[in-house]
Amino acid sequence: MERTHPRDARFTEAESRLHELLVLGLGGDSAAYHGFLKALGAHLRAYFRKRLFQRPDEVEDLVQETLLAVHNQRHTYRSDQPLTAWVHAIARYKLVDMLRARASREALTDPLDDELEVFAQSDTDAADAKRDLGKLLDTLPDKQRLPIVHVKVEGLSVVEASKLTGMSESAIKIGVHRGMKALAARIRGMV
Amino acid sequence: MKTDELISLLATSAAPVPAHAVGRRFAMALGMGIVGAALLMLMTLGLRPDLLQVATEPSFWMKLAFAACLALAGLVATERLSRPGVRVGFAWAAMAAPVLALWLAAAIALLGAVQEERLDLILGNTWKSCPFNIAMLSVPLFIATFWCMKDLAPTRLALAGASSGLLSGALSALVYALHCPESAAPFLGVWYVLGIAIPTLAGALLGPRILRW
Numbered sequence: 001m002e003r004t005h006p007r008d009a010r011f012t013e014a015e016s017r018l019h020e021l022l023v024l025g026l027g028g029d030s031a032a033y034h035g036f037l038k039a040l041g042a043h044l045r046a047y048f049r050k051r052l053f054q055r056p057d058e059v060e061d062l063v064q065e066t067l068l069a070v071h072n073q074r075h076t077y078r079s080d081q082p083l084t085a086w087v088h089a090i091a092r093y094k095l096v097d098m099l100r101a102r103a104s105r106e107a108l109t110d111p112l113d114d115e116l117e118v119f120a121q122s123d124t125d126a127a128d129a130k131r132d133l134g135k136l137l138d139t140l141p142d143k144q145r146l147p148i149v150h151v152k153v154e155g156l157s158v159v160e161a162s163k164l165t166g167m168s169e170s171a172i173k174i175g176v177h178r179g180m181k182a183l184a185a186r187i188r189g190m191v
Numbered sequence: 192m193k194t195d196e197l198i199s200l201l202a203t204s205a206a207p208v209p210a211h212a213v214g215r216r217f218a219m220a221l222g223m224g225i226v227g228a229a230l231l232m233l234m235t236l237g238l239r240p241d242l243l244q245v246a247t248e249p250s251f252w253m254k255l256a257f258a259a260c261l262a263l264a265g266l267v268a269t270e271r272l273s274r275p276g277v278r279v280g281f282a283w284a285a286m287a288a289p290v291l292a293l294w295l296a297a298a299i300a301l302l303g304a305v306q307e308e309r310l311d312l313i314l315g316n317t318w319k320s321c322p323f324n325i326a327m328l329s330v331p332l333f334i335a336t337f338w339c340m341k342d343l344a345p346t347r348l349a350l351a352g353a354s355s356g357l358l359s360g361a362l363s364a365l366v367y368a369l370h371c372p373e374s375a376a377p378f379l380g381v382w383y384v385l386g387i388a389i390p391t392l393a394g395a396l397l398g399p400r401i402l403r404w
Contacts, residue, residue, distance in 0.1 A: 028207030037198040064197050069404065071201045073344035075212035076274045085276030093275065093346040097403070133192040152200045173206065180201070188403065 011084075014043070019083045026074060040087065041067055047091055058098070061131050066094045068184050136186045144179030147172045213343060217270060220339035224359065227331030228366045236324065236370040250374040253296075257379065258365035260289040261387070265358035269336070272351040273343035279350075286357065290384060297380035315378040321371065325386025329356075329363035333390050337401055345402050352398015353391050360387030 018039055025033025044066050048059045069090055077086050137145060150161035151172060162169045192200075209215070245251040264285035271277045301309050315321075336355040345351030364383050373379065 025202075025205065026208045028205075030202050030205055033205050034198065034202035037202055038195075041194055041198060060194060064192075064194055067194070067197060067201065069344075071205070073275070073404070075208045076344045078213075078274065081274075081277065086274070087276075089275030089346050090344065133197055137192075148200075152203045155203055177206070184404070 014039075015082065015084050018087075019079075022074075022077065022083060023079050026077070026079075037067055037071070040070065043087075044091055048095065051095060062094060062098055064131075064133060065098075065184070065187050066091055068180065068187070069094060072181055072184050131187065133183065133187075136183060139186065140179055140182055143167065143171065144175045144182055147175030148179045151176055213270065213273065216339050216342055217266070220335040221266075221332070221358075221362070224332035224335030225362060225366065227335070228328045228363055231331060232328055232366050232370055235327075236367075239370055239372050241372075242369065245374070248374070251368075253376075254368050254371075254374055254379060254383075255365060257289050257293050257383070258361050258368060261286065262358060262361035262365060264289070265354060265361050269340070269351070269354040269358050272345050272347060272354050273340055275344050275346050293376060293380045293384070296376035300376045309377075312375045312377040313381055315373040315375060315382075317371065317373060318378065318382050321367075321373070321378075321382040322386035322389060324370075325360065325363050325367050325383065326389040328367050329359040329386075329390040332359035332362050333394070335359075337394075337397075340402055341404075344404060345398075348399040348402045349395050350398070351402055353395035355398070356390040356392065356394020357387060359394075360390040363387075363390070 018036055021032045021036035021039070025036050041063055044063045045059060048062045048066075049056065052059050052062070070087070073090070077083070137148065140148070146165050147161060147167070150156045150164060151158060156164065158169050158172050161167075161172050165172070167175065239245070264282055268279050268282035268286060271279050271282060300312060304312055333356060336359050337352075340351060340355055364387055367386070373382075
């Protein structure tokens with residue numbers, strides 16, 4: 001007997017819709033890719049929120065880090081593979097990586113846990129802990145930062161950005177690509 | 192920066208991803224690694240002088256087949272470990288098969304030999320240098336494979352490192368076989384396997400440090 005839960009149906013629908021958007025996005029359709037990232041961000045937020053209920057302030061950081069990882073590693077997705085498996089493996093990897101980094105950090109700096117933990121979770125602390133990718137972007141070298149700012153933030157074409165900065169078109173493309181990778185590396189460095 | 196801003200940032204002019212990006216990366220890395228290992232072998236060890244004569248003997252080809260099968264299985268496993276959410280599956284068995292087949296051949300050879308010859312079959316003339324030469328020739332391959340994996344997305348880092356190390360070791364054994372004068376299965380079953388195990392172990396240890404993304 002075949003059973004179809006409403007949850008399963010929703011899941012299958014999300015899988016096929018996101019899969020379609022991503023495949024279009026990998027082909028260079030940036031509107032579809034935007035839609036994919038947006039929907040994925042919402043799924044990731046729910047996924048991490050459920051698993052990090054003690055640290056709600058870290059959920060958004062992890063959502064951003066995972067989106068960046070999905071973007072940087074998107075060439076490892078093969079369109080015949082279930083998208084859920086791919087996304088879940090990345091989200092899980094990022095979650096475990098973050099928990100592990102935090103565990104080793106706390107083992108070093110926080111030998112008296114339980115009681116102090118209560119105070120550690122105040123609101124201002126959470127605001128301070130929030131990572132600002134914009135500030136991280138500012139720390140990148142110019143040859144990566146400028147292409148990202150002009151092409152990705154201001155939405156200029158590669159040709160326009162090339163004219164504006166005096167860098168060659170391929171240097172702009174390489175700068176964006178390497179810059180996004182460097183941004184992910186900066187996040188890892190500060191976790 | 193808000194998440195919505197990040198999403199716009201990522202989506203604006205995201206370049207199309209070329210087809211078979213992962214396969215191309217592997218092809219380029221392994222091509223360079225094999226050339227590097229071959230040059231290193233020619234410069235430090237040299238081809239075996241009787242290469243043309245032994246090229247007619249089945250035992251020489253068995254040796255190459257062992258290394259090639261192991262490298263192929265290692266490549267399949269490494270490629271799968273480099274992509275999130277992909278199971279390694281039959282590649283585990285495919286990696287074990289050449290080693291088990293070699294050990295079976297070694298056992299048969301040892302059982303068929305008289306007592307006094309058995310140690311010679313295992314030690315050959317070059318047992319002292321063989322594993323270290325394979326490990327040495329695996330260095331360019333190891334660097335190339337890790338360079339390749341660095342661009343991909345392994346989520347099980349120790350396994351991905353070990354598998355990358357095994358792939359480099361098996362290809363290195365393939366290159367080394369063109370120098371190595373030994374062909375007895377008991378010798379290969381111990382010293383070749385040990386030589387391949389060195390980069391495999393190194394990969395398992397280095398994977399979690401180097402391959403993090």
